[in-house]
Amino acid sequence: MDDLILATKDLQEQFTEKRVLNNLTFQLRRGRFLSIVGENGVGKTTLLRIILGQLKPTHGSVTFYPNRKAVKIGYVPQFRNIDDEYPLAVKNFVALNFTQHHWPWLTAAERARLTAVLQETKLLDIKNEPLGRTSGGEKQRTYLAQALVIKPDLLILDESTASLDPIAKEQLLRLVRHLNQTTGITVISVTHDVPLAKQFSDDYLLLQPDGYQFGPIDQLQVSEYQGGEHHV
Numbered sequence: 067m068d069d070l071i072l073a074t075k076d077l078q079e080q081f082t083e084k085r086v087l088n089n090l091t092f093q094l095r096r097g098r099f100l101s102i103v104g105e106n107g108v109g110k111t112t113l114l115r116i117i118l119g120q121l122k123p124t125h126g127s128v129t130f131y132p133n134r135k136a137v138k139i140g141y142v143p144q145f146r147n148i149d150d151e152y153p154l155a156v157k158n159f160v161a162l163n164f165t166q167h168h169w170p171w172l173t174a175a176e177r178a179r180l181t182a183v184l185q186e187t188k189l190l191d192i193k194n195e196p197l198g199r200t201s202g203g204e205k206q207r208t209y210l211a212q213a214l215v216i217k218p219d220l221l222i223l224d225e226s227t228a229s230l231d232p233i234a235k236e237q238l239l240r241l242v243r244h245l246n247q248t249t250g251i252t253v254i255s256v257t258h259d260v261p262l263a264k265q266f267s268d269d270y271l272l273l274q275p276d277g278y279q280f281g282p283i284d285q286l287q288v289s290e291y292q293g294g295e296h297h298v
């Protein structure tokens with residue numbers, strides 16, 4: 067169990083109208099990049115919410131190793147309400163995730179961490195720009211930086227590339243993969259983009275209406291993936 071970061075056992079979620087996750091059981095090793103794929107409504111976000119502790123499974127469990135408290139999670143949600151007028155500068159938006167309360171007066175250690183993460187995510191040049199005026203790709207990198215600033219052990223991305231053009235999509239995933247390989251951070255990424263998942267991940271979890279598949283990414287058959295926004 068040494069190198070596991072989390073394991074699920076027999077997970078199921080029963081909503082009023084629908085049941086998702088069919089006794090889902092899988093184990094994720096530390097340092098791996100897992101892509102979760104599957105058609106719309108199959109339960110991908112539900113699984114993330116269970117892992118994040120926002121939703122209690124109707125059945126089954128999630129276990130963290132060595133325990134939940136020891137696994138720091140950085141989360142990039144699927145939707146944000148950032149309009150063109152959003153005034154907070156990129157660097158201040160990233161710093162929101164520091165837990166200390168007297169922001170914006172960061173400690174020296176926090177300032178150093180902030181600079182490091184802005185550099186890692188290639189945001190130094192635009193750190194003083196209001197977030198509302200940045201491009202889609204820059205916004206996604208800012209959300210990523212905000213999740214990373216706390217030095218998480220596990221990074222969870224919910225369709226972070228969905229709104230991006232193909233070049234920005236690949237750049238973002240390449241960056242996440244680079245961080246995964248250089249820092250050892252474990253990544254769980256929900257995506258509809260199977261070719262990109264195949265390019266950048268180690269493992270896949272394909273959720274299906276009546277079951278699931280889990281395994282090394284090279285075993286994911288593109289033809290088995292039906293649905294999502296991008297039919298392949």
Ligand SMILES: Nc1ncnc2c1ncn2[C@@H]1O[C@H](COP(=O)(O)OP(=O)(O)OP(=O)(O)O)[C@@H](O)[C@H]1O
Pocket residue numbers: 081082083084086104105106107108109110111112113
């Ligand atoms: N709180 C809830 N109450 C009732 N039904 C819900 C709730 N949350 C999700 N569902 C339903 O459960 C199913 C799975 O939703 P979920 O958001 O996990 O799917 P998904 O695979 O992430 O879909 P997408 O690819 O469209 O984001 C959907 O049919 C959804 O309508």
